Amino acid sequence: MNNIQPQAKPIRHFDLTAQQKNISIAGQDATILTYNGSFPGPLLEVKEGEVVTVDFINQLSEPSNLHLHGIFMSPEDDKPHRIVQPGESLSYTFEAQPGSAGMYWYHPHAHGKVTRQLFEGLSGPIIVRGAVDELEPIASATEKVLVLHDITLQNGTVAPHAGMDWGKGKEGELVLVNGVHQPEISAPSGLLRLRVVNASTARYYNLNIPGKRLQVIGMDGSFLEAPVAMETLLLTPGERADILLETTQAQELQLLNLPYTRTPAGPSIDTPAAGMVLAKFNITSEPKTIALPTKLIEIPELDLTSATDHKTIIFGATMQPLQFTINGKTFDHHRTDLTAKAGTLEIWDIVNPMAMDHPFHLHTFPFQVLSINGESTPYRAWKDVVNVPANCTVRIAIPFTKYTGSVMYHCHILEHEDLGMMGNLEVV
Ligand SMILES: [Cu+2]
Structure with missing residues (x-):
């Protein structure tokens, strides 16, 4: 009799070490918090069906831990209650479930310390890929991951929170995309796929690209059923968006953060009235015609x-x-x-x-x-x-x-x- 063994699931392994590092941000040297010395932390890229283990090593001088934000995993494995003391480590394991293709991120979740550890730099993106990512035209789109984060630097370190900051939520003076202030990003004409994470502690981003409609194909950890065209897209802390842009010719585009008031009764605590440039895209090469995908996934209507x-x-x-x-x-x-x-x-x-x-x-x-x-x-x-x-x-x-x-x-x-x-x- 044949004894058929179930096939072992492919395994992915990552190490994430939280550590202080001196880096240069917008021309200023500062000691901030990093994963593996990188700000933001490295992209963890996995496929549906893979069993993923992340070993978190705490080299900070205070307790921390790791939360894999949005990942559909057992609460026992998410374990946001568990604290990792300085010098200790903890493993987090999940299986990237079928249908979970999307954008996720990781950050600390040690209660009472989350704000400062994230504000000082601790976060990073996760992508789970699935079948839809392999379908045209998505498969051949130029993909850019954009981690949005804000920070205030002061005397070579990260400025502390003042009393008022705890009420409103602190918005850093420097708004960064992948750790860079107003980066210029090059991409060939065609479909540009922007995978945006709001990794700010409190800042909202009201995204807009003048002259373009945002073709939103995914939010948080899932695709939408079909692209939804938007002029602006509000991304609040923790949210992610998967956006397609149709670029048919060489041009320069600006990704803006338009004004949005999250305290409508009080003074505005967000962007200047004209909006703020987050990043610039230099679209290069030949004119191209491209088609948007029409159908992505089924999302059941709940009874x-x-x-x-x-x-x-x-x-x-x-x-x-x-x-x-x-x-x-x-x-x-x-x-x-x-x-x-x-x-x-x-x-x-x-x-x-x-x-x-x-x-x-x-x-x-x-x-x-x-x-x-x-x-x-x-x-x-x-x-x-x-x-x-x-x-x-x-x-x-x-x-x-x-x-x-x-x-x-x-x-x-x-x-x-x-x-x-x-x-x-x-x-x-
Ligand atoms: Cu709140």
């Missing part, structure tokens, strides 16, 4: 009548001391705030009665955004971060598939997360 629970998440804050809350409580490791049953569908209302926006992030389980203030969203997408504008309610639907365990949800303005705007969900 909302099958939802077994309806939860409400309410953002809040207290003064003196300044703390941020969810449902009236600041984060406590040891407390389970919500429970959900594995294998069920739930509808959550994320209620923001405050005068400022908050981006909501749920670990492990991707969700679909159903509506904002009752108005339904124009296309289906799997998301892991959604902006909840000031004085708005965002309704999402979450299928709790495959995994059980303790899962965090929080505001992705990291100052707010560190000051308590986070909760624990137990999926049983």
Whole structure:
């Protein structure tokens, strides 16, 4: 009798060492935090079906850890509660699931230290590739990964947070793309694929390319069903976008950050009125005609009548001391705030009665955004971060598939997360 062995899954392995390094940013030398000496950290590129192990080594002088943001993996393997002490290391393993092709990223998640470690430089991109990446015309598009991050340098180091910064979320003076201020990026004419990560602690980016429409083909860790044309695309902290640009001839394009006010009741804390240049693209070579893809993936319409629970998440804050809350409580490791049953569908209302926006992030389980203030969203997408504008309610639907365990949800303005705007969900 033949004994057929299951084929071993291909294995990918990466080392990420968090360490201080002196580097040059926009002409200034500064000691910042890096992974493997690189700012941003190295791109981790894997394929669906691969089993991926990331060994995190902490060479910082304080505790840290690693969160593989958006990856559909067991909470037991995500383990954002685990802390890695200086000099110690920890392994993170996941299988890049079929259908998970998309853009992800990694950053620290040690509660109370996330803001500063990320602001000082710790983040990096992850790409999971799948079948759609191999289809034309996407396969032959010129791909550029753009990690957006802002920082303020002061006396050869990263400027500290002032008291006010914890309330609003600190926006750095230098806005960087892949660690460079206003880089010039060359690409041949044809389809240009921009894979953008907002790795800022608090800054929102309202993306626009004058003269071009952004053909958005993916958001967070998933493709959309078909390209969605947008004039501007708001990318809040933690969100990712996969954008195609049609460039038929040699030209220069500017990627702008247009004004967006995330504190509509107060003074603007974002970009200057005319917008800010993030990067320039020099499109070279011959005129070309190109076609956009028409069909990418299927995103199922969820059967909302099958939802077994309806939860409400309410953002809040207290003064003196300044703390941020969810449902009236600041984060406590040891407390389970919500429970959900594995294998069920739930509808959550994320209620923001405050005068400022908050981006909501749920670990492990991707969700679909159903509506904002009752108005339904124009296309289906799997998301892991959604902006909840000031004085708005965002309704999402979450299928709790495959995994059980303790899962965090929080505001992705990291100052707010560190000051308590986070909760624990137990999926049983
Ligand atoms: Cu917030």
